[in-house]
Amino acid sequence: MGEKEAATARRPQPVPDADSEGFWSAAKKGELRIRRCLSCRTYIHFPAPVCSVCASRDHEWALVSGRGAVYTFTIVAHATTPGFIPPYAVAWIELEEQAGLRMLSDIVECPPDAVRIGMPVEVVFDKLDGAVGAVVPRFRPRSG
Amino acid sequence: MTRLAGRAAITGVGYSPFSARSGRTVLDLATEAISGAASDAGLGVHELDGLLCFHENDTALCREVAAALGLSTAGWWNDALAGGNYPCAMVGLATMAVDAGFANHVGCYRALNGRSGVRMGRFRVDDPGGVRQFMVPYGFGTPPQVFAMACRRHMHEFGTTQEQMGKVAMTIRHHASMNERATKREPLTMQQYMESRVISEPLRLYDCCQETDGACAVIVSSHDRARDLRHAPVDILSAVSSAGYMGRYPFDRWPDQTQSSLADQAGALFADAGLERSDIDVAELYDAFSFEIIMQLEELGFCERGAGGSYVDQIGIGLDSPLPINTHGGLLSEGYMQGLNHVCEAVLQLRGECGPRQVAGAATALVTSFGFGSGSALVLARG
Numbered sequence: 001m002g003e004k005e006a007a008t009a010r011r012p013q014p015v016p017d018a019d020s021e022g023f024w025s026a027a028k029k030g031e032l033r034i035r036r037c038l039s040c041r042t043y044i045h046f047p048a049p050v051c052s053v054c055a056s057r058d059h060e061w062a063l064v065s066g067r068g069a070v071y072t073f074t075i076v077a078h079a080t081t082p083g084f085i086p087p088y089a090v091a092w093i094e095l096e097e098q099a100g101l102r103m104l105s106d107i108v109e110c111p112p113d114a115v116r117i118g119m120p121v122e123v124v125f126d127k128l129d130g131a132v133g134a135v136v137p138r139f140r141p142r143s144g
Numbered sequence: 145m146t147r148l149a150g151r152a153a154i155t156g157v158g159y160s161p162f163s164a165r166s167g168r169t170v171l172d173l174a175t176e177a178i179s180g181a182a183s184d185a186g187l188g189v190h191e192l193d194g195l196l197c198f199h200e201n202d203t204a205l206c207r208e209v210a211a212a213l214g215l216s217t218a219g220w221w222n223d224a225l226a227g228g229n230y231p232c233a234m235v236g237l238a239t240m241a242v243d244a245g246f247a248n249h250v251g252c253y254r255a256l257n258g259r260s261g262v263r264m265g266r267f268r269v270d271d272p273g274g275v276r277q278f279m280v281p282y283g284f285g286t287p288p289q290v291f292a293m294a295c296r297r298h299m300h301e302f303g304t305t306q307e308q309m310g311k312v313a314m315t316i317r318h319h320a321s322m323n324e325r326a327t328k329r330e331p332l333t334m335q336q337y338m339e340s341r342v343i344s345e346p347l348r349l350y351d352c353c354q355e356t357d358g359a360c361a362v363i364v365s366s367h368d369r370a371r372d373l374r375h376a377p378v379d380i381l382s383a384v385s386s387a388g389y390m391g392r393y394p395f396d397r398w399p400d401q402t403q404s405s406l407a408d409q410a411g412a413l414f415a416d417a418g419l420e421r422s423d424i425d426v427a428e429l430y431d432a433f434s435f436e437i438i439m440q441l442e443e444l445g446f447c448e449r450g451a452g453g454s455y456v457d458q459i460g461i462g463l464d465s466p467l468p469i470n471t472h473g474g475l476l477s478e479g480y481m482q483g484l485n486h487v488c489e490a491v492l493q494l495r496g497e498c499g500p501r502q503v504a505g506a507a508t509a510l511v512t513s514f515g516f517g518s519g520s521a522l523v524l525a526r527g
Contacts, residue, residue, distance in 0.1 A: 015273035074292035084283035
């Protein structure tokens, strides 16, 4: 195992809860699903037990395209998370399904200094080693 | 409409020393600041009949402080689980308490070993649940990382520059050089700023505040009781706060990262005080990061949206500018008391006690406590 793989293996695994389980279990199947209100059809992320627009608790885990664009980003130079070797870019990604619907992700398959606001990105699924065996959706550049 | 004016005043301020390693308990720091503030007001500490603090599970809570100081009179208290959004809100809450007759003199404090003890910058990465499950697996979560996102977006939309942020940091450091309490007093040059290491781009070392060990406190007294004390009272003219649906860190619901909820509060802040922006003599603005000064100048209405950077360039924020900002050195250079030190400095300015950094004739002061998605602010005036 190379240095990079060894580092990656140390990355913290997400700890799902009852509000987020649908997101992480979909990721294990290679799907990006976002909690969506069945009453007013608003997508909610980070997942929450109730719709912030209409207060409905009825929801589905809606399959989304996995396409979006970088709203803003930072290049982390001083790392504090195990398994991450700086510099690396982390972005708020606005998903194409809804204005203001944003996910956090590091940007993979791309040099950090090539990341730009507005850059089109798409989801990839990254299987983490470890006891939990989580799959983490991440984003990489896509052509236009 | 003025909702708070004429109801209460700040009558005392107190501090422990600020340092990177106090070697003391937080209870020790807290009780020193509170006793100092009471003494500054001309009160015996046992005359305090209310206590308030805010904390992030890192402090000596009100009941510990009350026990240590033997405050059998402290009948009204609250420990707020809050951060930099809360100092001005705490003063507003104390104002309501004394006005409603629950207390006569409320000791309001922030105490922490923020550098040697529980560090803000050391974001927890173990067992990431809650909101952290969507941050930590991506190598993300510390305050500089979170706020760098907003800074980048502001630079993108409005052309705000690294040099403008550098000028904020340099000017505030210069103010700190005139403050014996400040933890960082040596001059900072633009070259040093530009060559300083990147923490989370675009934020450099000197864009980020100093985690600090220490405590500070203010006494809020009812209008009637304030008149009889040691110093001329500093009147609380207005206090606003917002919990804010955007307020949850890391601001995942924050629709426009180029402005904070302060923009929605500024109108009420000045209207309640019965003052225009041009009436403000000195401003102590929340500065966990340098660019927050630039954004707040816009949100408070001292310039147009997007013009905060050029305001810093052309008008400036120094002691010789129309609105001197962070005369004590701010969070960036005095120390990270999460903004209660801004309230203390405003009081000292209005009492004319700031020596070489005194703003001549300062009669009105503006203070903000803004954690972006939620926050609070005060207008104070010499009584």
